[in-house]
Amino acid sequence: MSSTEPACPCGRLDAKRRPVPFAQCCGRYLGHFDATPAPDAGSLMRSRYSAFVREDAPYLLATWHPSTRPPQVDFEPGLKWLGLEVRMHRVTGGQRAEVEFVARSRLAGRAHRLHERSRFAQEQGRWFYVDGDLL
Template sequence: MTTRSCPCGLPEAYGACCGRFHSGSAAAPTAEKLMRSRYCAFVRQDAGYLLRTWHPRTRPERVDFDPRTRWTGLEILDTGDGSAFHSTGTVTFRASYRGGSLHERSRFERVDGAWVYVDGEFLE
């Protein structure tokens, strides 16, 4: 039996990687891990996880998925702070989908000790 790597791009299987964050059995320890787990949640269309990991002041009421979007890969281009020793961080990434890509610099903060997504700036 072949175990596929997690959609976030790391070599671990989903359950040992982002799946543990999605299930709530662990919390993402860094802003980059949260970014990866949120990308994976978009791939899996897990709106609950996306909303739980969105900053309360910027969180939308709901997440709508385009059923035609097929995510094909995540590339982390840069990180700034966002470790266990920081309260804020940034992750610049390129998320590819069939027909294009999304290039963004995302901002993250800790709320009650947990990393959450604040907002992002689209880049060219």
């Protein structure tokens, strides 16, 4: 990765344990959702984290399952996302999966952790975030 290519916010590393550039990681999904959907629930989860970091509401709404999608996504002013740890990714059925993650953030000088087990569904070749349980 050259110094002109920013690392992906999701923290994915390549085989040599180097940060993967945004354009080669989540950027290909955020910038091209219609043509390049995330291939699995784990990749969708990572790309949604990157979308939160970049405050990309259209991507978040497009990847939210219609049955649970809110009318809009609001971002907390001053919130800084600090990192993502994906702890588990498993297929739970033919077109269903779960991803457990911890996302760290800071707001007004205070650290926060979001620990969630998210559920995803695949429909017509695309994965969607359905909902999640805080852990």
